Amino acid sequence: AQSVTxxxxxxxxxxxxxxxxxxxxxxxxxxxLFWYVxxxxxxxxxxxxxxxxxxxxxxxxxxxxxxKKSETSFHLTKPSAHMSDAAEYFCVVGNFGNEKLTxxxxxxxxxxx
Amino acid sequence: DVKVTQSSRYLVKRTGEKVFLECxxxxxxxxxxxxxxxxxxxxxxIYFSYDVKMKEKGDIPEGxxxxxxxxxRFSLILESASTNQTSMYLCASSLxxxxxxxxxxxGPGTRLLVL
Numbered sequence: 001a002q003s004v005t006x007x008x009x010x011x012x013x014x015x016x017x018x019x020x021x022x023x024x025x026x027x028x029x030x031x032x033l034f035w036y037v038x039x040x041x042x043x044x045x046x047x048x049x050x051x052x053x054x055x056x057x058x059x060x061x062x063x064x065x066x067x068k069k070s071e072t073s074f075h076l077t078k079p080s081a082h083m084s085d086a087a088e089y090f091c092v093v094g095n096f097g098n099e100k101l102t103x104x105x106x107x108x109x110x111x112x113x
Numbered sequence: 114d115v116k117v118t119q120s121s122r123y124l125v126k127r128t129g130e131k132v133f134l135e136c137x138x139x140x141x142x143x144x145x146x147x148x149x150x151x152x153x154x155x156x157x158x159i160y161f162s163y164d165v166k167m168k169e170k171g172d173i174p175e176g177x178x179x180x181x182x183x184x185x186r187f188s189l190i191l192e193s194a195s196t197n198q199t200s201m202y203l204c205a206s207s208l209x210x211x212x213x214x215x216x217x218x219x220g221p222g223t224r225l226l227v228l
Contacts, residue, residue, distance in 0.1 A: 006178070009153070034216070043117070043219035044156075090155065094215070097197060099144050099163060099207070101217060105155040 002027045003092045006104035014112045019078040020106045023091030033074045034092040085110045119222035124225045132191040136204030143209035145187035150201040194227045
């Protein structure tokens with residue numbers, strides 16, 4: 001079984017300050033973990049994917065995430081927020097051999113000018 | 114780049130109508146998925162298909178059916194639309210390769226309103 005919990009439904013940060021979006025996961029096997037972003041009225045776009053090659057994963061648009069097995073966490077960070085980062089972010093877990101992915105309920109990121 | 118297209122961005126239908134949502138991918142992916150997205154609930158899997166004419170139920174299949182006659186096309190059918198099926202519908206595809214969970218690529222979504 002697999003599940004994912006996004007700890008904040010809404011995060012607000014000022015432009016130029018760091019972003020932290022929190023995600024905890026549960027998986028019976030060695031998981032793959034993803035972060036997707038969805039801008040208003042758009043589909044989901046892959047930000048980054050963890051597949052056990054390296055615990056710190058770099059994605060697009062300056063985002064990165066760190067896999068911490070001991071904490072079962074996969075938090076998404078960015079050093080400096082930009083207005084264009086305002087969107088909804090989904091943490092996702094999957095396992096090899098299972099075609100299905102399990103999505104978190106999403107975190108809405110608001111950027112304050 | 115993978116391209117997943119959906120037949121409509123917005124649809125308005127009446128209760129009881131039969132509704133077809135179509136999805137096409139251009140990357141020869143084996144797997145295709147239909148999700149619905151509702152505020153506070155994230156994405157919930159309705160059906161997926163891992164090959165032509167093959168389908169499996171997801172978490173919320175009731176009131177929906179699907180069709181996959183060609184590899185690139187996956188249709189979602191609402192046999193008799195109801196107001197509780199008002200939602201955003203997202204299609205995705207993935208390639209059946211590698212030894213990790215497979216990245217899914219999403220279409221732009223169809224926002225369906227049932228009156």
